Amino acid sequence: MLNSSLCEMLGIEYPVFQGGMAWIADGKLAAAVSNGGGLGIIAAGNAEAAYVREQIRAAKSLTDKPFGVNIMLLSPYADEVAAVAAEEKVAVVTTGAGNPSKYMEMWKQAGIKVIPVVASTALARLMERLGASAVIAEGGESGGHIGELATIVLVPQIVDVVSIPVIAAGGIADGRGVAAAFMLGACGVQVGTRFLAAEECSIHPNYKEKIVKAKDLCTMVTGRRLGHPVRALRTNFQREYLKAEYSQISDEELEAMGAGSLRKAVVDGNNDEGCFLAGQSAAMVKKIQPAAEIVRELCEEAEPLLKGAAKWVR
Numbered sequence: 001m002l003n004s005s006l007c008e009m010l011g012i013e014y015p016v017f018q019g020g021m022a023w024i025a026d027g028k029l030a031a032a033v034s035n036g037g038g039l040g041i042i043a044a045g046n047a048e049a050a051y052v053r054e055q056i057r058a059a060k061s062l063t064d065k066p067f068g069v070n071i072m073l074l075s076p077y078a079d080e081v082a083a084v085a086a087e088e089k090v091a092v093v094t095t096g097a098g099n100p101s102k103y104m105e106m107w108k109q110a111g112i113k114v115i116p117v118v119a120s121t122a123l124a125r126l127m128e129r130l131g132a133s134a135v136i137a138e139g140g141e142s143g144g145h146i147g148e149l150a151t152i153v154l155v156p157q158i159v160d161v162v163s164i165p166v167i168a169a170g171g172i173a174d175g176r177g178v179a180a181a182f183m184l185g186a187c188g189v190q191v192g193t194r195f196l197a198a199e200e201c202s203i204h205p206n207y208k209e210k211i212v213k214a215k216d217l218c219t220m221v222t223g224r225r226l227g228h229p230v231r232a233l234r235t236n237f238q239r240e241y242l243k244a245e246y247s248q249i250s251d252e253e254l255e256a257m258g259a260g261s262l263r264k265a266v267v268d269g270n271n272d273e274g275c276f277l278a279g280q281s282a283a284m285v286k287k288i289q290p291a292a293e294i295v296r297e298l299c300e301e302a303e304p305l306l307k308g309a310a311k312w313v314r
Contacts, residue, residue: 013037019192020070027058036292073098119147139170159185175301204269
């Protein structure tokens with residue numbers, strides 16, 4: 001069975017994290033992934049602390065396995081959500097869009113493993129110095145907010161500069177991606193887009209249908225003008241937004257154009273006004289299936305590939 005130090009550190013069966021996808025990764029999905037042997041993660045996004053606590057308790061009612069919470073540090077509710085995570089003593093906190101240093105001591109005192117998402121070696125080094133238990137090296141193939149480097153070049157560079165475990169993320173949707181991540185030096189993977197097609201994922205059926213029908217050139221990046229590039233499915237809304245980025249409208253108008261678009265995709269399945277976040281791996285997602293089955297398949301597919309790697313060496 002595929003195993004790593006990450007499994008021992010977190011008390012999980014498989015070294016597979018489910019990505020903390022805002023508006024998508026709730027307590028139900030996180031619990032299903034954790035029950036399947038991976039690490040489910042609840043996404044706080046821009047939600048208020050009360051919502052996050054509600055989802056944590058929902059997950060606790062559905063699983064006795066470890067799970068985590070992803071905290072977007074740019075959220076106006078980050079302070080309150082950080083406190084809720086400590087109070088509820090979740091097993092893991094992952095972070096993005098900022099520096100979690102001011103919360104680290106509080107989380108560590110609560111017995112929480114802190115695992116920030118990083119997109120550069122400099123940030124990875126800083127997180128290690130601050131006491132992170134591991135880091136998630138997320139490449140630009142991923143859905144949602146992205147960095148500049150691709151997973152295949154980011155992961156080995158981060159592995160080279162830190163001594164803590166590295167989890168690879170971005171573009172991983174099957175066992176080949178898992179095996180590749182291990183060969184790059186990672187000891188686990190984080191997968192987001194494939195879990196959009198999990199039975200327990202509560203997104204609108206239109207969203208799931210778009211993922212399952214996606215092709216290789218199905219995603220595009222917008223938001224570079226505002227300094228926070230985002231990868232999503234190529235829809236009429238995304239095309240119009242990209243045009244607006246290169247027009248004369250103000251940054252404020254551009255921000256307003258995108259406001260609420262993710263919710264319109266996740267909750268309403270609005271094909272015209274919704275922003276359907278997805279990574280480049282969307283075209284590799286072929287069916288809707290239980291989350292536990294996804295976790296198991298990822299690892300079962302990777303095992304023979306890793307065992308057979310010696311065939312390439314004479």
